[in-house]
Amino acid sequence: MLIATWNVNSVKQRLPHLERFLEETRPDVLCLQELKCVDDAFPRAEIEARGYNVAVHGQKAFNGVAILSRLPMEAKAGLPGDDDDGQSRYLEAVISRPGGGAVRVASIYLPNGNPTGTDKFAYKLGWMERLARHAAGLLRLEEPLVLAGDYNVIPDERDVSDPAAWVGDALFRPETRASFRRLLGLGLTDAVRACDDSAGLYTFWDYQAGAWQRNKGIRIDHLLLSPQAADRLVGTEIHRRTRAWDKPSDHVPVSASFDF
DNA sequence: ATGCCTGTCCGTGACAGA
Numbered sequence A: 001m002l003i004a005t006w007n008v009n010s011v012k013q014r015l016p017h018l019e020r021f022l023e024e025t026r027p028d029v030l031c032l033q034e035l036k037c038v039d040d041a042f043p044r045a046e047i048e049a050r051g052y053n054v055a056v057h058g059q060k061a062f063n064g065v066a067i068l069s070r071l072p073m074e075a076k077a078g079l080p081g082d083d084d085d086g087q088s089r090y091l092e093a094v095i096s097r098p099g100g101g102a103v104r105v106a107s108i109y110l111p112n113g114n115p116t117g118t119d120k121f122a123y124k125l126g127w128m129e130r131l132a133r134h135a136a137g138l139l140r141l142e143e144p145l146v147l148a149g150d151y152n153v154i155p156d157e158r159d160v161s162d163p164a165a166w167v168g169d170a171l172f173r174p175e176t177r178a179s180f181r182r183l184l185g186l187g188l189t190d191a192v193r194a195c196d197d198s199a200g201l202y203t204f205w206d207y208q209a210g211a212w213q214r215n216k217g218i219r220i221d222h223l224l225l226s227p228q229a230a231d232r233l234v235g236t237e238i239h240r241r242t243r244a245w246d247k248p249s250d251h252v253p254v255s256a257s258f259d260f
Numbered sequence B: 001a002t003g004c005c006t007g008t009c010c011g012t013g014a015c016a017g018a
Helices: A015-025 A044-048 A119-139 A174-185 A191-195 A240-244
Strands: A002-007 A029-033 A053-057 A065-069 A073-077 A090-096 A102-109 A145-150 A221-225 A233-238 A254-258
Touching (some): A002 A145, A002 A221, A029 A102, A029 A145, A053 A090, A191 A221, A191 A233, A221 A254
Parallel strands (some): A102 A145
Antiparallel strands (some): A090 A102
16 A cells, blocks of 8 residues: 655645646555645545545645545544644544555644744644644554654754754754654654665755755655554655656655555 | 745736626
8 A cells, every 4th residue: 555645735736746646656545735725625526536535624725634545534634632723734534445454544734833932833832742642542542553744844964955054943943853753752653764764865845046956955744654554664755756847846745655 | 134936815907797
């Protein structure tokens, strides 16, 4: 089974790229972030025509997450822990596997948190705390679990081309990295890092200042796996080529393949 | 030092129909 995640930066603007990626890579499950549209504006018919079930948790103008699945799924929107949080950043689905059993997949759009020293950064850290609490509960189920998405976290110095330029940024602040480490400490495995410990594995390049051309990237899109998923991990891929397509998202898809 | 680029929303203008 191939499970992928992609921050598309407007699903309406990126529909041709999305269709091309589905056609070429044929993931069984694709988690999307930054739809930037309400549920009714999601191009559901186009995706369903390609053989995918669609679960959408949209929002006007900002945020918005979705899960596309070739297999049947039951989806639930929202990250528990704050009833006043109106931002659409979390969608979870239980996906039925052909051979029996299931895999639980979440599409995550973790808050950016800039500028630091504002309520935006506090919201980010609070959101990460809620995610950790929820993940701890899911891990107790002892099932295959994939928490995939745009974490807006640079875990380590080897995950950024110019670490000095990111010191003080909400994506690289010590508190942010510590919170991400606590998440891993619950027993989650960073899928890409389980397969490759080299530097320069980037998933995002800014639109500005020729970041892509100069390979000034960062790794912020992650798939975190429960032990039951990590034990079945076969490999991962960062789909860099999509960043060179015309009018691309600033993120590229990341996928993990499993022997279930 | 700041903008760099992209996208959405909103307001405005063009236009069609009353």
